Amino acid sequence: MAPTPHATEAQAFASRLRQALAAAGIKVSPTVVANEFNLRYWGRSITPHTARNWLLGVSIPMQDKLRALADWLQVSPDELRFGLDSGGTRAVREPASPWGELSMQDREMLKRYQALPADARKTVRDVIAALHAQVQDKAPER
Template sequence: MPTPKEKAAFAKRLKDSLEPLKIRGGTKLAEQFNLRYRGDRPVTPQTAHKWLTGTTIPKPDKLRTLAEWLNVKEHWLHYGPSPGASARPMARGEKYPPSPEIIELASKIQSLTPKDRFLVEEMIVRFYGEDNEEE
């Protein structure tokens, strides 16, 4: 049986993985989860809320669906990084340190006129999917 500390750590990994999708509450999580889950019993908003608050950790079939949806390793989502692991999987939305190529690209974008910079920013937002308003 997971300890309260393990449940809280799971909840943090789950919330961090959901952040880029702008899913913050149990109702929205349950709704989106149930669209992907192929099991017998869909989750309720109350159950999803318990996942987000670290009250419970999902059963293996639901954990598998979450991991596939969020594009993270099931083991990492449930347990976190392995002890002594030098590298851990990046959670969705977690940022890699900027590479020299990224810094050069940012400099080029910064040198654009304000109008062109706005256009590039709008394209990035459009492709990245941040243009979805919260419901």
């Protein structure tokens, strides 16, 4: 029996959710997801069973819960829900990244950076340059 379109969609969502969790350094666990989600969502809480269904591709959260997940994981709700289209571009059309494939978190961070005023962007660049120099100083020589 062929999977239904909803089942295929739910599986794809589950894969994107697991990827976003891993990229954020969060354990892919129904209990962890339910507990962390409930700390951030002001509506009716979810159970670990609900989180398990999301992670296994049995169900997809409603829009309000999807937004809370996306905010927590620092990703776009549209990309978390719909992913990339078959052409490899974002479901919500945006210009292609000049840096190649970036994680959802990196794309969201860059959008937020670009929305900052010029003086704040300079501060961010200075901090990154200082962190990069610090890491380079600690890197073992080859």
